[in-house]
Amino acid sequence: MISRMEVQETNKMIHEMNLDVRTITMGISLMDCAHTDLRVFNQKVYDKITKSAEKLVKTGEDLEKQFGVPIVNKRISVTPISIAAGSLNTDSYVPVAEILDKAAKEVGVNFIGGFSALVQKGCTTGDRKLIESIPEALAVTERVCSSVNVGSSRSGINMDAVKLMGDIIRQTAERTADRDSIGCAKLVIFCNAVEDNPFMAGAFHGVGERECVINVGVSGPGVVKRALEEVKGRDFETLCETIKRTAFKVTRVGQLVAQEASQRLGVPFGIIDLSLAPTPLIGDSIAEIFQVMGLEEAGAPGTTAALAILNDNVKKGGVMASSYVGGLSGAFIPVSEDHGMIQAVQRGALTLEKLEAMTCVCSVGLDMIAIPGDTSKETISGIIADEAAIGMVNNKTTAVRLIPVIGKGVGEMVEFGGLLGYAPVMPVNSFNCAGFIDRGGRIPAPIHSFKN
């Protein structure tokens, strides 16, 4: 029988340490919506999404009550639109983004991901149309998220796409300049994108996925932090064991919610994403975990090692707690969504270069980083290329979500609101890389042997 202590421990995690299920994301295939006529296609897409996800939000709310654990977000991911809409006779996919936005509002989800293209080796006509539609699509919609995969360990890096995305990010920033360039907060550039990621803005429903699926993202930086406070000053074995045990418990909650949601909705369970995702709340921060580990601020020497420990042990603990693990599964280090990271930037402890180093040992990448509005498109492409190279060579997912905030310079604050948080504009190395980016073409896939 459950003991009083166990009940208290669980409820303490929920109420004092911000344990929650971060997202239930329903993946929906739009393959069967393909059509040449925009009007017909949009109607099919709208009908399919609103029918499949009709009960998603209500089910999430019911589970929240039944188990007494918050389920923060209910979301949808769809087949990359560049594929689903590939046969459309139209020059712009903006109307498709608008219909996704409308469907998301109808079913009550706060984000819908999948305005995406996979161009790691090259662009189809549909891919190019989609990418060129991104700036306007993200300006005229509220809930649509976009992602573009520009590289992979198997195919190398499509540098033409990297170059193009530098320009697209700038255009997206300019189109939403009146709102601190928030469009860019909904745009992720990936290397080795995963097909079952439930987290935004990079979620899409991969082509290897089934018709409809439920993926769940758990969270709980606050729980890990509190557990580590209990073992302050102890050796690394104790540190790692504590993270593993905590991750196990956190993941079990996700597993329970995923199974129940899947059963109630009559939709198969896909994966649990074992990611520690922070929020701007105090006590829900990855940077605070570094501090408890013994670092003065995130970014201090030792931070990369601390993150490697955290990431690896969250996986080790979480894997046994769930029947299927997938998605990005790692610690997220978004700057604007973590008050401890913001403080580290403001105190000068954390730089863009250190963040880049940190992305070598964790998912996902340079995430939610505000940079000066006058950063050139070539510099943005250079940053994307560096991050994609890390992912390509190390067989891991990396991503870039940079926000060049039009009209703002280093040190100024940007407010995105809600879960997206706020951030100080960070300095960027402004030495020119145009000669490199302008070459065009593709970086061949790396060798997968002789690992050093």
Add this chain to the structure above:
Amino acid sequence: MKGIITVLGKDKVGIIAKVCTYLADRNVNILDISQTIVQDYFNMMMIVDISNAAKSIEILVEELQHIGEEIGVEIKLQHEDIFSIMHRI
């Protein structure tokens, strides 16, 4: 289907009576009950069977919460699985 009810708050007359009357009215069977009082703070845990309850667990959760607000304590009902899945392999 089992649920766990926890009641937390400043001790006063009639907390258990109020909760138990409500549960009896909704055909919820109490399987186990334990309570402690530390420095005037009332802490109760109940294991209940809600298989034959007259209302769904979501409604019971809301109504118990309201009763808690009326008498000035915090009352939670949660499905047992949230605890067993976390603490049992």
